[in-house]
Amino acid sequence: MSDMSNTTALPPSKTSGILSYQNREALTGWLMAAPVIVLLFTFLVLPFIFAFGFSLTNQRLISPNPTEFVGLRNYQRLLTIRSLTLEPERDTAGNAIRDEEGNLEYPRLRSFTRNNEDYPQLDGLREWQSWQRGENRVYLLASDTVFLRALLNTFLFVLIVAPLQAGLALLLAILINQPLRGVNIFRAIYFMPVIISIVIVGVLWSFIYDGQDGLLNTLLSAMTFGNFEGIDWLGNPRTALGAIMAMSIWQGVGFHMVIWLSGLQTIPFVLYEAASISGASAWQKFRYVTWPGLRNTAILILIVITMQAFALFTQIDVMTRGGPLDSTQSIVFQAVQRGFEKQDIAGGSAISVILFVLVLLVSVIQRYLTRER
Amino acid sequence: MKAQTVKGRFAGLSKLGLYAVLLFFAFLFIFPVVLMIVSSFKPDLQLLRDTSSFRAFLPVGDLSLTNYYEAFERAPIGRFVFNSIFVTLTTLVLGLFLNSLAGFAFAILRWPGRNIILSIIIATFVIPFETIAVPLLLIVNTLPWIGLDGFTQGWLNSYHVQIIPFIADALSIFLFVQFFKDLPGEIIEAARIDGASWWQIYLRVIMPISGSVIATAAILKFLVMYNQYLWPLMVTRSEEFRPVMVGLQYFFQLNTAWGELMAYLSVITVPVIIFYLMLQRAFIESVASSGVKG
Numbered sequence: 001m002s003d004m005s006n007t008t009a010l011p012p013s014k015t016s017g018i019l020s021y022q023n024r025e026a027l028t029g030w031l032m033a034a035p036v037i038v039l040l041f042t043f044l045v046l047p048f049i050f051a052f053g054f055s056l057t058n059q060r061l062i063s064p065n066p067t068e069f070v071g072l073r074n075y076q077r078l079l080t081i082r083s084l085t086l087e088p089e090r091d092t093a094g095n096a097i098r099d100e101e102g103n104l105e106y107p108r109l110r111s112f113t114r115n116n117e118d119y120p121q122l123d124g125l126r127e128w129q130s131w132q133r134g135e136n137r138v139y140l141l142a143s144d145t146v147f148l149r150a151l152l153n154t155f156l157f158v159l160i161v162a163p164l165q166a167g168l169a170l171l172l173a174i175l176i177n178q179p180l181r182g183v184n185i186f187r188a189i190y191f192m193p194v195i196i197s198i199v200i201v202g203v204l205w206s207f208i209y210d211g212q213d214g215l216l217n218t219l220l221s222a223m224t225f226g227n228f229e230g231i232d233w234l235g236n237p238r239t240a241l242g243a244i245m246a247m248s249i250w251q252g253v254g255f256h257m258v259i260w261l262s263g264l265q266t267i268p269f270v271l272y273e274a275a276s277i278s279g280a281s282a283w284q285k286f287r288y289v290t291w292p293g294l295r296n297t298a299i300l301i302l303i304v305i306t307m308q309a310f311a312l313f314t315q316i317d318v319m320t321r322g323g324p325l326d327s328t329q330s331i332v333f334q335a336v337q338r339g340f341e342k343q344d345i346a347g348g349s350a351i352s353v354i355l356f357v358l359v360l361l362v363s364v365i366q367r368y369l370t371r372e373r
Numbered sequence: 374m375k376a377q378t379v380k381g382r383f384a385g386l387s388k389l390g391l392y393a394v395l396l397f398f399a400f401l402f403i404f405p406v407v408l409m410i411v412s413s414f415k416p417d418l419q420l421l422r423d424t425s426s427f428r429a430f431l432p433v434g435d436l437s438l439t440n441y442y443e444a445f446e447r448a449p450i451g452r453f454v455f456n457s458i459f460v461t462l463t464t465l466v467l468g469l470f471l472n473s474l475a476g477f478a479f480a481i482l483r484w485p486g487r488n489i490i491l492s493i494i495i496a497t498f499v500i501p502f503e504t505i506a507v508p509l510l511l512i513v514n515t516l517p518w519i520g521l522d523g524f525t526q527g528w529l530n531s532y533h534v535q536i537i538p539f540i541a542d543a544l545s546i547f548l549f550v551q552f553f554k555d556l557p558g559e560i561i562e563a564a565r566i567d568g569a570s571w572w573q574i575y576l577r578v579i580m581p582i583s584g585s586v587i588a589t590a591a592i593l594k595f596l597v598m599y600n601q602y603l604w605p606l607m608v609t610r611s612e613e614f615r616p617v618m619v620g621l622q623y624f625f626q627l628n629t630a631w632g633e634l635m636a637y638l639s640v641i642t643v644p645v646i647i648f649y650l651m652l653q654r655a656f657i658e659s660v661a662s663s664g665v666k667g
Contacts, residue, residue, distance in 0.1 A: 051504065208408070
């Protein structure tokens, strides 16, 4: 019946089948897409849905007890934070008691967080942060301090790596875009770390970051004429995350350089000529010609880097496994460690779901901030 | 990629200065690889001593292939390399076929549901694989398989568990859709008028002119598959099926034998680097085209 609409494009012999032209096209379309739809559903969407499901249960890999629905308990265990303000111990006159060194004395935290019937909401919590306010001491207590550390580290990683990596990549792209002999060789070298597995990159940099005679210490010592005390970069809680950030930027920057480069090359040359004629400086050309022309590229790079940074895992697994003192924990590392190594599938899934929600939130915010005005 | 000449953007910087900056960055990006290759020829003691000076980057001292012999004795490296290549190539071939076919269906054919399904596929970009790895492990562990030894339950410790979940690939589909959408409609129209079926158009008309996007999808997928780490770590139990990145574990025992480790890293990395250097234009354009249209 609907054959008529398409008669011009139709070979007459093909319209005589049982199916109309449109139906035949629709059927072929479904058939062609069906294999990947089935595969993606089974191996990507289904595990994604399972992660949501498991996060509401007490599923473990091997457990004598049947799996039960536990509602949001896994999330509660991950995210509970409470504050507690302690007053110093006072003597009968109401003066705060001080010890020999003049420090105020407070009741023991454990007396509130272990089986204290007056504070049931604090039961089982641990100290996460604390600070002094006047005579009082304020505590932030959390149920899962390791996870909060992972959350914080991941945000830190995203906030530091994304702008640095994008900025350095843009600088390299502008360098490579110069009309110089041999820039293609440099471009190939800058891109090379991208094709090397992050596992191998991690092993090589562990060697470079080594605390005794690692190359980085050698270099810093040579630059300061021997005045530099060697640091065990990955073994020191103060430097480990920074070392991993630096390595991650090193590995990924070539990738984003190439994306910037293709953005740079879409900017029409005449715009630069016009700017030259009107006497624009190099900076003005960048500010008023290059940068506006890179708007879409910038949005894309920002989104891609953010996603990659949130997924921080392999470097951690190869180089530090979250240590030392949890200073390099990340969300995904925690998800894998709990779900796979500790076989706490429910806990690991809850962490995965929290990550999905975060990534979704961030991408919605980024979309909003970078919308066309 | 021709560098469009942008005269005077760096008017103040002399050419020499530019080359100095370019060389500095070149050193920065290449030195770990040089370190790896050079170290693989040095005995452990010298290797560790050399890192305290810039001899670390120079092929000097007592050089030999001993590390390579010992690395091959320590681990079945040939087997690991074979496994990686087999898994990578099989996934690549099956994936290129099915993903391009789906891309064709999404871009060219009109059928109900195609837009919503394509949006869902693109939305899956934001799911990091690591976060679904454990549920996926449980799923593949329940799936049946019919192989040479008959009917079995569970896919663990096999080649297919490393291949099948990665055949369909959202990024590849997206690349094919973008490419096919930009093709001139007349060539398809003309083929239809000549009486070609959709399958014939896909196979005889579209695929022969899609070399560039096929290369792009192949290169990006190759990098992902050859560098697989977490998944094979979870699903392979025996040497028989382990790929190269999991084989790395053999070199991290009580005392790391750095020389052998560097030899192993060189064996599994240098061929990829050579392959890359030969095809670097294609590699770089792959990444560029994966970005431009997004």
